[in-house]
Amino acid sequence: MARVWFITGASRGLGRAFTEAALAAGDRVVGAARNVAPLEELAAEHGGRLIPVALDVADRAAVHEAVDGxxxxxxxxxxxxNNAGGLLLGMIEEASEEAIRAHFDVNTLGAVWVCQAVVPHLRRQGAGRILNVTSMGSGGGFAWVGFYGAGKAALDSITEALAMEVEPFGIKVTNLQMGGYDTGLFTTGTTQAEPLPAYDPLRKQLTEMWGDDAGPDPRTAAPVVMELVDLPDPPRRLIVGGASYDMVLQMEGARLDEYRAWEHLSRKAAG
Incomplete structure (x- = not known):
């Protein structure tokens, strides 16, 4: 039987790639995005199996209305x-309160509102899959993208808690820890904080380190997601991307080495 998908951020990047893959599999998709114009041609091609829905995930009431509809x-x-999101590019000191709150409203709370809206329906069905798109870098903070990492780290933690809470109802939940794909995140999806000259040397260093490679096509990640949703017992956390997998293991190893290096100080405290 054809499945029904609800995908946020469906108009571009990973959301668009997952939407196209689900349609190719014969499924139906509710494609939610702030701007659904890029989905109109795709919807026309698939005879009503794609339903574009204009939605700002930061609006909790609108999210519930879209899901119930x-x-x-x-x-x-x-x-x-849950794929909708953006990038707040700026050092911690540079970002404004307005930009920080707006960032977390979309990247973290937007996914929470969707989860709160869909879980009652999935619980009544006794089945369902929730995939929350986080990041391979959500295990720790990184300069210039600290708020992005923080929002994804918070969603990581919320997702793992949700997985424990809803698994008895037949609902499977997975953190999709995505690598760096060519999604337009650093262009159309970016909010730039007002730069302070004091951080110019670090910015230059990071720009040179990251280079100009935008990453692979998001469509290369879609087969992984299609296989994942067919698994009877999927993982709660999945790194998506071979190079990203290697980098995460390297970062986790470095963190473990630091813990061990300072074990003597940790053990001086009770508890």
Whole structure:
């Protein structure tokens, strides 16, 4: 039976790639995005199996309305992909309160609102999949993208908690720790903080380190997601990308080495 997907950020990048893959598999997709114009041609190609929905995930009431409307129209939701997000590029000192709050409203709370809206429906069905798109870098902070990492780290933790809470109801939840794909995150998806000259040397160093490679096509990640949603017992956390897998293991190893190096100081405290 054809599945019903609810995908946020469906108009570009990874969301668009997952939408196209689900449609190619014969499934139906509710594609949510702030701007659904890029989805209109794709919707026309697939004879009504793609339903574009204009949605700002930061608006909790609108999220509940969109989810309830999808279930009322299509009868169910089988796979939820929380992909909507953006990048706040700036050092911690540089970012404004308004920009920080707006960033977390979308990248973290937006996914929470979707989860809160869909779980009652999935629980009644006794089945469903939730995939929350986080990042291979969410295990620790990094200069210039600290707020992005923080938002994804928070979503990582929330996702693992949710997985424990809803698994008894037949709902499977997975953190998709994505590598760096050519999604437009550093262009159309970026909010730039007002730069302070004091950080110019670090900015230059980071720019040179990252280089100009935008990363692989997001469509190369779609087969992984399609295989994942078919697994009867999927992982709660999945690194997506071979190079990213190696980098995460390297970062985790470095953190473990630091813990061990300072074990003597840790053990001086009770508890």
């Amino acid at each position: 999808a279930v009322a129209s299509l009868g169910r939701i089988d796979v939820v992909v």
